[in-house]
Amino acid sequence: MSSPKQSLIADLGLAIMRWQDQTQKFDELVGRIYALSASERLCLSFLMNGPQTASAIAREIQLTPAAVTTLLDRLERRSFVRRQADPADRRKVMVVADAAALALARDVYAPMAEAGAAMLDQFTLDELKVMQRVVAAAMAVQEKAAAELEARGTARA
Template identity: 40%
Template sequence: MDRAERLERLALLSEADATQTAMFQQAAAASYGLGITEMRALSILLRNGPQTAGALTRALHVTSGAVTGIVDRLVRRGLVSRAADPDDRRKVVVTVDLAALAASENAYAGIGEAFQELYAGYTDAELDFLERHLTASVEITARETARLHPRA
């Protein structure tokens, strides 16, 4: 396979991977009774810790009204709580209820185990390459997402 064919194959595989990941995320969200945007908010909160509603608005690229609805739905499901920001009571801070989340079946456990098995077969050099690739991929995707959301 020459370089042009390999690059075309990589482009096709990247698109297929992105599509399959989006489909998995949608199915995982549905298994929790959530929409994909609520699941994205939950993911941001788990990864980055408690966030103000404004920070969620920026991270999700939605309006403040939309974030209010997202947080309301997560509160109703018992997955997050909201409280006044201790430093600025005009702001609301949203926090994941880890105990409530842990009480649910983990929709990500199976895929996490499958990827750990996949990675177990790679050398340290291959894992280093994958880490560099995924880091760059996340940065590129974030930059291109921001480009499509100019108001952010």
């Protein structure tokens, strides 16, 4: 017989799994509507943090440098990204989000961010601090599980 705490942990686990599924469905719908692959969406998401080098993008989305070059060429042709010289080191090329990426963020993701902020506003500061700890801990668990799965998959290849 499970305790109320064990039951709630199981319920939360299922809710988190459904949340991940809904997030994936939303992102896949964005991909279908805007004709963006998963790697392209990950690249654009990463660029929302600011300009990045192609090598940083390759590491983040786990593609080879050659594959990232091809991906950036496709995105650049569609005005999702542009390459520009790094003002601090003119030899270095930075990739920045361009007009189409900024429009996508504004039209699709900003309304969801606003709705999410409104939803979170109903919670107290202490509740939000707990949620922040939970999300950070859950991300750490998922990153560790992904690294272990990748290592196991690599060993089998």
